[in-house]
Amino acid sequence: MPLPLSDPSLLRRQCLIDGDWRDAQGGATFPVDNPASGETLARVADGGALEAGAAIAAARAALPGWRALTARERARLLRRWYELVLANQEDLARLMTLEQGKPLTEARGEIAYGAAYIDWFAEEARRVYGDIIPTTAPDRRLLVTRQPVGVVAAITPWNFPMAMLARKLAPALAVGCTVVAKPAAETPLSALALAELAQRAGMPPGVLNLVVGTDAPAIGGVLTASRDVAKLSFTGSTAVGRQLLAACANTVKRVSMELGGNAPLLVFDDADLDLAVDGAMAAKFRNAGQTCICANRILVQRGIHDHFVARLRERIAALRVGDGLAEGTLIGPLINQRAVAKVADLVGDALAGGARLLESGTAPGGPGFFHAPTLLTGVSPGMRIFREEIFGPVAAITPFSDEAQALALANDTDAGLAAYFYTADLGRIWRVSEGLDYGMVGVNETAISSEVIPFGGMKASGMGREGSRHGVDDYLEIKHICLGIGPSPDN
Numbered sequence: 001m002p003l004p005l006s007d008p009s010l011l012r013r014q015c016l017i018d019g020d021w022r023d024a025q026g027g028a029t030f031p032v033d034n035p036a037s038g039e040t041l042a043r044v045a046d047g048g049a050l051e052a053g054a055a056i057a058a059a060r061a062a063l064p065g066w067r068a069l070t071a072r073e074r075a076r077l078l079r080r081w082y083e084l085v086l087a088n089q090e091d092l093a094r095l096m097t098l099e100q101g102k103p104l105t106e107a108r109g110e111i112a113y114g115a116a117y118i119d120w121f122a123e124e125a126r127r128v129y130g131d132i133i134p135t136t137a138p139d140r141r142l143l144v145t146r147q148p149v150g151v152v153a154a155i156t157p158w159n160f161p162m163a164m165l166a167r168k169l170a171p172a173l174a175v176g177c178t179v180v181a182k183p184a185a186e187t188p189l190s191a192l193a194l195a196e197l198a199q200r201a202g203m204p205p206g207v208l209n210l211v212v213g214t215d216a217p218a219i220g221g222v223l224t225a226s227r228d229v230a231k232l233s234f235t236g237s238t239a240v241g242r243q244l245l246a247a248c249a250n251t252v253k254r255v256s257m258e259l260g261g262n263a264p265l266l267v268f269d270d271a272d273l274d275l276a277v278d279g280a281m282a283a284k285f286r287n288a289g290q291t292c293i294c295a296n297r298i299l300v301q302r303g304i305h306d307h308f309v310a311r312l313r314e315r316i317a318a319l320r321v322g323d324g325l326a327e328g329t330l331i332g333p334l335i336n337q338r339a340v341a342k343v344a345d346l347v348g349d350a351l352a353g354g355a356r357l358l359e360s361g362t363a364p365g366g367p368g369f370f371h372a373p374t375l376l377t378g379v380s381p382g383m384r385i386f387r388e389e390i391f392g393p394v395a396a397i398t399p400f401s402d403e404a405q406a407l408a409l410a411n412d413t414d415a416g417l418a419a420y421f422y423t424a425d426l427g428r429i430w431r432v433s434e435g436l437d438y439g440m441v442g443v444n445e446t447a448i449s450s451e452v453i454p455f456g457g458m459k460a461s462g463m464g465r466e467g468s469r470h471g472v473d474d475y476l477e478i479k480h481i482c483l484g485i486g487p488s489p490d491n
């Protein structure tokens with residue numbers, strides 16, 4: 001069945017290598033399925049080690065020409081790309097909902113969010129300044145320049161198939177790197193459409209290459225082993241991040257890692273209840289709970305606990321679950337059956353450990369990978385649901401007594417990506433913001449992501465920052481130039 005796109009040529013099914021759309025060796029393909037129905041949307045080239053190698057060679061060959069352009073020339077191209085993305089927002093959003101499942105309104109939002117990185121870095125890369133250091137000797141001048149690291153490998157996840165790719169591609173390309181990207185096999189169509197628009201914007205052959213395929217270890221193995229790849233940027237699970245870090249050690253690659261989270265959301269007794277409930281709903285149920293920064297643990301002070309829980313319960317009961325393309329859907333399917341089983345397993349473990357099931361909304365029966373939005377109370381730190389990323393629409397509530405206990409519970413994890421808290425007390429705002437071991441902290445706010453902020457985590461949540469003026473740093477090398485100018489002719 002043709003997909004409901006006004007421009008069907010955005011549906012690409014092959015790898016992009018050296019400016020050509022190519023089949024995989026032997027014509028191998030794999031299915032891309034709609035998680036709302038289980039139906040196959042398209043079959044896509046199943047690229048592997050061979051395609052990864054060819055893509056690296058193309059990126060290597062394109063590097064001198066691309067990095068020799070002025071930042072302004074590259075920025076013009078990126079700006080055309082950004083405009084094309086926005087002009088095709090509706091088709092891109094539909095494609096994303098079809099392959100990823102999120103409601104269409106969220107998919108539209110993600111296209112705008114991802115596009116904003118392209119626009120931002122087109123501008124930011126024009127301000128990659130160096131330094132002149134006051135000299136230590138009269139016959140020398142000391143300079144610092146920043147130059148592109150070289151060929152970048154980008155490996156991106158299925159939960160934000162466009163924005164996670166855009167926030168790696170945009171800074172890398174803007175500062176003069178060339179790229180080999182490997183998007184998740186669950187959601188390649190959004191990435192391929194983004195690459196198609198880059199082609200239309202005039203991206204020279206080899207500057208942006210995309211290898212789609214199911215054999216992630218083979219593709220990742222080639223990318224991490226290659227001496228021609230200077231840098232790996234990865235967004236995904238901490239477990240896979242650890243393997244990639246180890247694999248990059250051999251060639252001492254630069255790495256950026258945006259890994260798993262276990263975000264606490266703290267609600268203190270003095271919080272504005274309406275604001276806290278709104279924030280918890282947004283942080284918990286965005287993308288059906290499949291985000292690294294979603295509120296994984298909701299910690300509520302005892303004085304406000306019952307009021308907060310009652311309000312949250314009403315809101316959860318009203319959530320409409322269904323196909324992301326259907327009008328009024330607020331929660332789409334999870335990505336696959338494994339994800340549904342994992343969430344159900346975590347809920348089962350919590351209930352067996354003494355948690356209470358307060359609300360279990362309705363999910364459609366029939367085909368599709370749905371999990372009902374769920375509210376659990378009495379969750380304790382020993383339970384798996386407190387320690388692992390849920391990645392599903394389950395709100396897990398743990399009570400606390402005071403600020404010290406709240407901070408201790410919040411920091412009791414290896415993860416350190418995002419944390420949120422609600423309070424009206426100014427002193428507490430400072431103390432808790434400083435005490436949370438997290439790369440990003442939302443105070444009386446959970447919508448923290450945008451292209452202007454440095455997104456990234458501490459501890460096992462990774463290294464490096466994406467977005468903001470810091471987002472170019474991960475794609476630049478610092479070079480010191482010591483210029484000997486000889487003695488003054490008057491000496």
Ligand code: SIN
Nearest residue numbers: 160290291292293449
């Ligand atoms: C993520 O889940 O890692 C991305 C979320 C965001 O960019 O807001």
